[in-house]
Amino acid sequence: MSASVIDKPKLGISACLLGVEVRFNGGHKESRLCTEALSEYFDFIPACPEVAIGMGVPREPIRLVGDPEQPQAIGTVNSDLNVTQALADYGLHMATQLDNICGYIFMQKSPSCGLERVKVYRENGAPVDGGGRGIYAQAFCARHPDLPVEEDGRLNDPVLRENFVTRVFAYAAWQQLLKDGVSRRALSEFHSRYKYQLMANDPQQYKALGNRLGSMGRSDPNEIAPRYFRDLMAALKKCATRRTHTNVLQHLSGYLKHSLGSEDKQEIQRLITQYHQGIVPLIVPLTLLKHHFRQHPDPYVALQVYMQPHPENLSLRNAI
Template sequence: MEQIKIGVSACLLGREVRYNGGHAHDRYITDTLGKYFDFVPVCPETEAGFGVPREAMRLVGDPENPRLVTVNTGKDMTDRLLAWARRRVRELERENLCGFIFKANSPSSGMERVKVYSAKGMPVKKGVGLFARTFMLHFPRIPVEEDGRLHDPELRENFIERVFTLARWRKVLEDNPTPHRLVQFHTEHKLLIMAHSEKICLDMGKLVARVHDLNLSSALEQYEDLLMRALKLKATVRKHTNVLQHMMGYFKKVLTGDEKRELLEVIEDYRKGYVPLIVPVTLMKHYVRKYNEPYLARQVYLNPHPLELKLRNHA
């Protein structure tokens, strides 16, 4: 797959655009994710013309509809930033982004839990940065995350898995999609979706089964919405265990007694938290190759993202 294009707060790439002229370089983003992603840097404050260095700003007022105000002089910069943000998201439509990484705690770019100050100066962590809110409303299906949350292994895996899946889906849309290609994509991703939501996976299956009777454009739109809603849900140990046991059923006539016991033991060790997901998945891939199981060989679940990222290595 070609480099996947995602948006990133410019300071996280090491660009000196923060209010004090500094940066917030995140080397996991640049050095690790940079091998797979093509970054589109965005800095709301500098692009809106606030300059570097500049007076610090913060959110004040109603957490649901806060104002952006300078800390010392009390200037209200809300309308100026929002006008820029609305233009910028329309420009970003041309970039075909498959994700965005925001700078945490920023009054413009924070994705969640940004401090919003009351008239008495007391903050509550209930805000969303003005640009981040505008972006998420404009692109509700694009995966988003913050730099700090990327250090949580489960959140990191979920975000990156969604980015790669959306990129694969976009490739389908770019290649003159047909009902057959939709069926093929769903077949390949079925177990991956099951690991997030068995219910939504069933709804997607019903949609795909009726695709020949539907307007294709409408069916693709509905499918994308269900796909991204499903993958946003957490893939828990219980859900992964269910998928692994489901996959084991495809080998019930070919596994030897020892092989069956070994696979059951490894799945149980994963369920109990003794080994990471990569262990039963690796053993499952071994049996897929050994017994040439065609359906499982097509499953993206076994290889949803580059092995080098080690996203399934945490217990």
């Protein structure tokens, strides 16, 4: 199933990233990427944990203190202010409420919403190496371990942005499979559609997942499905590289070997080589392959998510 036929996926998002003035200082952290580029393709569900637990705007800033694995969220002015439990409880509450989202974009460095490297301070005020994770984000993600999550700042990286959006649409496609009903055939067809996407992200895991489905025999598909999906999402989280993309492009070009003349084949190989060398972005050889597959359709290639894992107008493959 291509990205275009799935309903607009819902994404949780830190409200400040949509320009809502909920920051401790009464400001916002609007992400133009979210409000202008992504909002056309996703329905955003905003949340601000601090406001939700009654801290108000403006408010005293908080910071993380203590054990980076289990820090406390303490007021920076009034050290008696401890909102750790309130933020964690709200994270669990929202994890239950937002059971139909397909991803979440969190505010980076936030003591409530940051996913990684959030500053954590020792009791003596010195920062802990490596930092920690925001209290709300930690509680939320613990309940949705397979959910695609990312921080706003990291989405400025074109490779990470393309990877995140690919995972969001994979998550949405899986939710549709669950809605339609899990069966051995449905699992096999889903895996078949993701063959080349998985081959680009994690070739070893593609083989392992295929072997698992191939040997399921008379096993209950409802038992296999959750484990399969967990490993699928872990595999898709690995960023594809020029080397793995090149391998997939070569595989796809193989479906055209009996349809094209030598000049067309040479042109495809030239562009794949230029992509591998970093001269052109992925969209260039892929567009040429799509052109030839329109002239010479292949039913198996037509089903491949890799050919269009997200809406074309997002132009996510123009910069990778």
